[in-house]
Amino acid sequence: MAAASLEDQENRKAWGFVTPALLWTICFFVIPFIVMTAISLATRTGREIVMAWNFDNYITFFEKAHLLKGLFVSLEITFTVTIISILLAYPLAWIIAERVPQKWQRMALILAVLPFWTSYVVRSYSWLLVLAKNGVINNTLIWIGVIAEPLEMASTRSATIIGFVHFFVMLLTLTIYANLVQMPPNYRRAAADLGANGFQVFWHIVLPLTLPGIMVGAFLTFVLCIGDYITPQILGGNNELALPQIIMLQLGRRADFPMAATLSIVLMGAVTLAYIACARWLKMERT
Amino acid sequence: MTAPVSIRNATKTFGEFTALNDVSLEIEAGEFIVLLGPSGCGKTTLLSLLGGFLSPTRGTIAINGRDMGDVSPSKRPTTTMFQDYALFPHMTLRDNVAFGLKMRKIGKTERHAKACELLDMVGLKASALKKPHELSGGQRQRVALARALAVEPDVLLLDEPLGALDLKLRRQMQDELKAIQKRVGTTFVHVTHDQEEAMAIADRIVVMNAGKIEDVGRPEDIYMRPKTLFAASFMGEVNFIPATLKGRDNGMAEIDSMLGSISLPETILANDALPDQGPMTLAIRPEHFRGVSTGAERMTLGSAKIADGAFFGTHYRAHLAPIAAPDMVITAHMPQSANIEPGTMVELSIDLASIIALPGHPQTPADPATQG
């Protein structure tokens, strides 16, 4: 019998395939993350970063109201956006899957996500065009004579939420639609056959079966939304800062790298909590 | 392009699970061997050991006298025809068949010529430039065969190649496979769980169960004179009558069965595993009750009452309740002309030579008769 079996020989080769990608991820993702964590334990004195190895930055974060508020603003925006997006996207996905004729569904979906392909920065700018003081809505309303003074719509939290919802409705429509169509139609036929009415079929069969898909979409929304800088910066303005805006502020004007790193770790913590909640919920559903 | 294969004490374990338990088998050059058994019996593991996709945990495998210990699949004189054919979906049939030759650095003209020749052999020359997804299941199977044979292996390994075909096509492909094997003379090792397929194509059948070889022999031997209860029931429908061997005397064996005491000539008991005394089983195939006298010595196991019956074309298949053991169910084939009215009494008359004596008792006496 040979020293190494054929299976072992094969598997040794496999390391050659996996190692480059692993190395890349470790060098440019894992190590940077560790470096950033280390820097969050440093302090800034003048322009210098001094490794202090203490939690002063984290303490500062919880003491300074404007920093802590950033986290809550971000969380509020994110939750609002996630819920509104699901509520808007679910019926849309349902209508596309149920009411639109089969051969047009693909077209309808492509259309529904078409604006997805505008540049992310440009998309927020487009909403500014619509919502600005001299933007499309205000000018139109004044022109028709409905209002005399322009409404304050840009540079508000609502503008940020509208910008986000616009993006995530597209995303969620896709994921929910995929869930709806891959559900075997016989489930619903069976339920209807057993006497369930339309609403009961939806409530007892369709919704529970699509819930995991919604949760995945919701988690994605959460992660992308809470970490985004552009949309709140362009549409929300400077009246009320979300956490990513504060992070960028630390980096830019204040050049406080350790504080930026600290806030990033906090942001990451929020995402991780959401992930754990989501994963636990999915596991519970499955068992 | 053919070679003998020698498997000695091959054992393969996956963690705690023993897939193959101390299996030894000698295969002659040019033989058509069928590994037969239920799923999980180790037949596919044995085939993977031959092909080099797995290494034995213990034991050796030699092809043409050469130990295959650490020879990788690509270096072995074997090719495998996979159950799902595993044709390259992005290549034409010609490129599929020529692939092995290309890997052996054989020039384009030569390998294309060879590929066309093989496609011709399997009757697909006209489709040489088609892609696999344009073919039917049977056609794909032929391409897989041509591809495996193109590199002129010493041993061709066939992993349930007919499993995905419908019954009619399967019977047709069996004949073709057998004919092609005769023509090329390559040693074929074929895995299946279909005993009819095994009987149709094999020179020798290897019946496997739970990682061990139960029986090896020509199809007629395995069917008529199986060596174990498992082999008997796996090869076809059979009635097991639990019995006890009382003793051997003067060339005759005294047996106490559930249908009464009988004595059988020792020749019937020519099975090394049978004890001189102790539990044994009489196995009788349903068609042997058919009562067509061939002039051979016959005997009776008493009479039985017909419980029910159904017409099967070539015969009636009836369930009988023996008078001696009314709880027992005997399955018997009866002539088309028979009267199978429930309640009718029939004689359980059989050729003496068709009784199979096996060691041990079936674990669930009623079950094996319906197995298979």
Add this chain to the structure above:
Amino acid sequence: MISSRFSKVISWAYLIALYGFIFLPVIVLVLFSFQDGRLPVPPFNGATLKWYGEVFADNRLMAALGNSLMVAIGSSLVACVLGFCAAYGLARFVLPASRLQRGILIAPMTVSYLIIALGLLSTFNWIGISLSLWTVGIGHVVINLPLCFAIIYASMGDHQKNIERAARDLGAKEWQVMTQVTAPMLMPSILAAFFLSVTFSWDEFIIAFLLSRFDVTLPVEIWSLLRSGLNPKTNAIGSVVFLFSIALLLVLELLVFRRTAKK
């Protein structure tokens, strides 16, 4: 059947309303890129191509566009090759701690781009690597590698395992199996992963913003345009980017998805 007709009307009304919401900003963007005036807002004064002319005459924008293309294609190529190899290794072989390995490879997907950018920025500062398009490219490979890996890994079914076995059995060496059997067989998903990476990288802002210095990518250049407020030129470059993405999408649809759908 009044209720059924009623629900039908409601459905279509909802559909149209939501499509209106989804398309409103895009229509405004494209429409007012033709605005003959200084402000891209109603009333529409008439059509002109002047702003497009300005966009194409703007050297900084054009350079940024070239940079973006370069970074997008380069980083996507690297991500695809690395992702494909890793998927091949993990899907086809039994490796120790393969769950952990997959976890590490996928991990960047669950982290905000901002954090990835900050981490890389800290590290580059620390080692003393100066920022350039190269550092942007590295960052984009980090975000696209999990995507490529996941897409290609998901398309590697067990059925193909036997096909690769057959190739090996017929004498193919490992690299021959990869290049002549696996890669061509998985081409649709590899292409999908590549094009998706290109669009992600093409559109990415925060990493490109934080990890670049003198040469910047298009989203960063557009960002600096935004300081001038509402401007038809911004509309014009936005429309150009939109058109470009749509063209890419069309190519993808025709080349890849159509073909897989047929099979």
